Amino acid sequence: MITIRDVAREAGVSIATVSRVFNNAEAVATDTRREVRAVATRLGYSPHGTARSLITRRTATIGLILPDLYGEFFSELIRGVDHAVRAQGYHLLVSSSHADRAEVDSAMALMRGRVDGLVVMLPERQQAQVPLVSGRLPLVRLGGAPHNGDADAIVVANRDGARAMVRHLVSLGHTRIGVIAGADANSDADERMSGVRDGLEDAGLGEDALLRVAGDFSEASGFRAAREMLRADPRPTAIFALNDAMAIGALSALRAEGVNVPADIAVAGFDDIPMAQFLDPPLTTVRVDISAMGARAATRVLSHLGNGPSGSGVEIVPTTLMVRRSCGNPGAWSPTIPESLA
Amino acid sequence: MITIRDVAREAGVSIATVSRVFNNAEAVATDTRREVRAVATRLGYSPHGTARSLITRRTATIGLILPDLYGEFFSELIRGVDHAVRAQGYHLLVSSSHADRAEVDSAMALMRGRVDGLVVMLPERQQAQVPLVSGRLPLVRLGGAPHNGDADAIVVANRDGARAMVRHLVSLGHTRIGVIAGADANSDADERMSGVRDGLEDAGLGEDALLRVAGDFSEASGFRAAREMLRADPRPTAIFALNDAMAIGALSALRAEGVNVPADIAVAGFDDIPMAQFLDPPLTTVRVDISAMGARAATRVLSHLGNGPSGSGVEIVPTTLMVRRSCGNPGAWSPTIPESLA
DNA sequence: TTGTAGGCGTTATCAT
DNA sequence: ATGATAACGCCTACAA
Numbered sequence: 001m002i003t004i005r006d007v008a009r010e011a012g013v014s015i016a017t018v019s020r021v022f023n024n025a026e027a028v029a030t031d032t033r034r035e036v037r038a039v040a041t042r043l044g045y046s047p048h049g050t051a052r053s054l055i056t057r058r059t060a061t062i063g064l065i066l067p068d069l070y071g072e073f074f075s076e077l078i079r080g081v082d083h084a085v086r087a088q089g090y091h092l093l094v095s096s097s098h099a100d101r102a103e104v105d106s107a108m109a110l111m112r113g114r115v116d117g118l119v120v121m122l123p124e125r126q127q128a129q130v131p132l133v134s135g136r137l138p139l140v141r142l143g144g145a146p147h148n149g150d151a152d153a154i155v156v157a158n159r160d161g162a163r164a165m166v167r168h169l170v171s172l173g174h175t176r177i178g179v180i181a182g183a184d185a186n187s188d189a190d191e192r193m194s195g196v197r198d199g200l201e202d203a204g205l206g207e208d209a210l211l212r213v214a215g216d217f218s219e220a221s222g223f224r225a226a227r228e229m230l231r232a233d234p235r236p237t238a239i240f241a242l243n244d245a246m247a248i249g250a251l252s253a254l255r256a257e258g259v260n261v262p263a264d265i266a267v268a269g270f271d272d273i274p275m276a277q278f279l280d281p282p283l284t285t286v287r288v289d290i291s292a293m294g295a296r297a298a299t300r301v302l303s304h305l306g307n308g309p310s311g312s313g314v315e316i317v318p319t320t321l322m323v324r325r326s327c328g329n330p331g332a333w334s335p336t337i338p339e340s341l342a
Numbered sequence: 343m344i345t346i347r348d349v350a351r352e353a354g355v356s357i358a359t360v361s362r363v364f365n366n367a368e369a370v371a372t373d374t375r376r377e378v379r380a381v382a383t384r385l386g387y388s389p390h391g392t393a394r395s396l397i398t399r400r401t402a403t404i405g406l407i408l409p410d411l412y413g414e415f416f417s418e419l420i421r422g423v424d425h426a427v428r429a430q431g432y433h434l435l436v437s438s439s440h441a442d443r444a445e446v447d448s449a450m451a452l453m454r455g456r457v458d459g460l461v462v463m464l465p466e467r468q469q470a471q472v473p474l475v476s477g478r479l480p481l482v483r484l485g486g487a488p489h490n491g492d493a494d495a496i497v498v499a500n501r502d503g504a505r506a507m508v509r510h511l512v513s514l515g516h517t518r519i520g521v522i523a524g525a526d527a528n529s530d531a532d533e534r535m536s537g538v539r540d541g542l543e544d545a546g547l548g549e550d551a552l553l554r555v556a557g558d559f560s561e562a563s564g565f566r567a568a569r570e571m572l573r574a575d576p577r578p579t580a581i582f583a584l585n586d587a588m589a590i591g592a593l594s595a596l597r598a599e600g601v602n603v604p605a606d607i608a609v610a611g612f613d614d615i616p617m618a619q620f621l622d623p624p625l626t627t628v629r630v631d632i633s634a635m636g637a638r639a640a641t642r643v644l645s646h647l648g649n650g651p652s653g654s655g656v657e658i659v660p661t662t663l664m665v666r667r668s669c670g671n672p673g674a675w676s677p678t679i680p681e682s683l684a
Numbered sequence: 685t686t687g688t689a690g691g692c693g694t695t696a697t698c699a700t
Numbered sequence: 701a702t703g704a705t706a707a708c709g710c711c712t713a714c715a716a
Contacts, residue, residue, distance in 0.1 A: 135386065
């Protein structure tokens with residue numbers, strides 16, 4: 001390994017001078033600077049990040065802790081975080097597949113001394129537990145519902161999104177709506193269900209307008225739920241699955257039964273994954289800009305590190321209603337801004 | 343910040359003893375060890391990664407440099423790398439959005455002293471250029487075609503996969519096959535096109551069996567290409583798009599023209615993205631296990647670091663032919679192993 | 685079994 | 701403008 005010493009010796013200067021060249025270059029005479037740079041390049045020297053971090057007390061790295069990496073959701077998320085973080089000259093340390101709270105805590109411990117701040121997304125069902133404690137590291141929690149102990153958090157407007165979707169369906173004339181609910185103790189699912197009830201209430205519709213069937217966010221559960229709804233009386237004219245995987249399952253079930261979508265039954269989803277826009281049967285979804293959400297979380301952490309404007313508290317990421325206008329024409333989606341819910 | 347000193351003082355031992363407790367714990371008396379652990383927990387101490395790295399000369403981190411993070415491809419890739427890397431107790435430092443070679447080189451320089459090894463995927467069109475040089479860091483290149491200067495690389499069996507698909511289509515009775523080609527100077531696209539010609543040659547079919555239309559790997563280009571093919575004479579009975587995005591575009595075009603898939607025209611793709619399996623019109627694809635590819639790259643790097651069995655050179659990741667057996671039944675895919683191509 | 689001390693590569697402080 | 705030197709937090713011979 002070639003160190004700052006080698007460069008100093010070769011250039012006939014002290015290591016302090018070499019260091020200055022690589023940091024505040026102005027403080028060095030032009031000739032010296034040029035010579036040092038030349039030697040450094042010739043020797044293939046570049047500063048040692050770890051050693052530098054030790055003395056400067058900053059790693060220029062943000063840690064990202066995720067429950068999993070499956071599907072496009074996380075790639076979008078990482079993309080957003082990566083983008084925001086790199087814009088400020090930071091690196092991104094990713095740690096994933098943490099199924100429970102103990103693993104998250106150990107991942108956080110492992111990151112001590114390696115990162116300047118943390119973005120943490122907890123596994124489902126672990127949201128409402130003991131608050132995250134990160135010592136003196138800035139930490140931003142991502143996803144789920146807002147809860148006590150959140151100093152900083154970025155969450156999705158699950159409730160507003162579901163409410164907007166129900167209002168949209170009602171405005172199309174649907175008065176009997178099948179909702180495929182999510183897993184128990186899943187805060188996203190709970191929030192979305194609350195939004196559904198809000199929407200029905202807004203429209204002045206009663207309990208009989210809602211046909212609720214349980215699901216578990218899997219494609220298969222959506223398939224089963226939709227099949228069950230077809231046998232209901234009265235049969236719904238619209239199906240709203242509380243995530244996209246279930247919506248896809250529902251579409252398969254409807255086609256298997258020869259139901260025309262959306263002429264006979266409209267299908268709507270809640271966008272965990274951008275994939276839905278490629279589906280062939282028209283699917284209206286509540287769209288969440290995952291990438292933007294990741295970027296916001298990163299920006300928040302960076303703000304605590306003195307980069308950019310400061311801020312704190314819980315921030316809610318808005319959702320957008322996406323309606324497919326035409327079929328058979330790739331990319332022909334147009335966004336519809338949700339009606340104001342004030 | 344709470345350091346090893348604090349723990350030592352509080353526990354009434356030397357810092358050497360505390361250090362030993364956290365490393366080779368056996369060399370410490372049971373009582374001492376227990377006391378130290380207790381104090382450390384009470385104080386919330388955990389070793390400082392950076393400082394430890396400096397002296398041990400290992401960061402326990404693998405760097406992953408990617409051209410982009412868009413779509414499910416990269417999330418699958420990261421998942422594979424992360425999995426392999428964590429299994430050996432390593433961290434993952436991700437750096438992305440490197441559009442050209444200069445950015446890749448600078449990302450590599452920035453990672454010096456922060457990682458023990460590198461997995462690098464070059465941007466398209468940059469594959470055949472100057473070899474990557476990483477100093478003494480183990481480096482594994484990912485994707486594209488094998489080329490000179492590759493000490494270690496993991497590449498996809500693009501050619502074999504495309505060949506297998508053509509043989510499959512021919513075996514179904516197709517003698518006129520439309521191929522939607524990929525972007526110029528894209529080594530993946532080139533390799534796949536070669537495979538197509540191999541397959542036709544295997545089947546003893548001549549040039550007139552092939553209808554080649556250019557695309558650029560985008561959904562829109564697949565849409566246009568398929569529409570063009572419908573007007574060809576003789577019209578193909580099967581369309582093979584050299585990536586999935588184009589295959590999806592082709593499906594849209596066929597439906598817009600009222601063509602029945604696969605009864606009138608069969609459609610096949612090449613799987614960059616797992617998404618394809620959720621599509622409604624049956625789509626046969628050459629499937630690449632991206633996640634496994636990432637894991638292999640990571641494993642290779644780790645092997646140079648002394649973890650696991652050693653190995654080097656170019657490794658080719660096989661592909662699998664995926665045929666949809668039935669419609670309307672989610673998850674009803676079954677893999678077909680490609681015929682031996684020896 | 686435990687403590688002492690030197691050093692990992694760099695930056696910051698204080699001289700010159 | 702430049703140089704000598706003490707940290708940064710930790711690990712590891714070597715000594716006790």
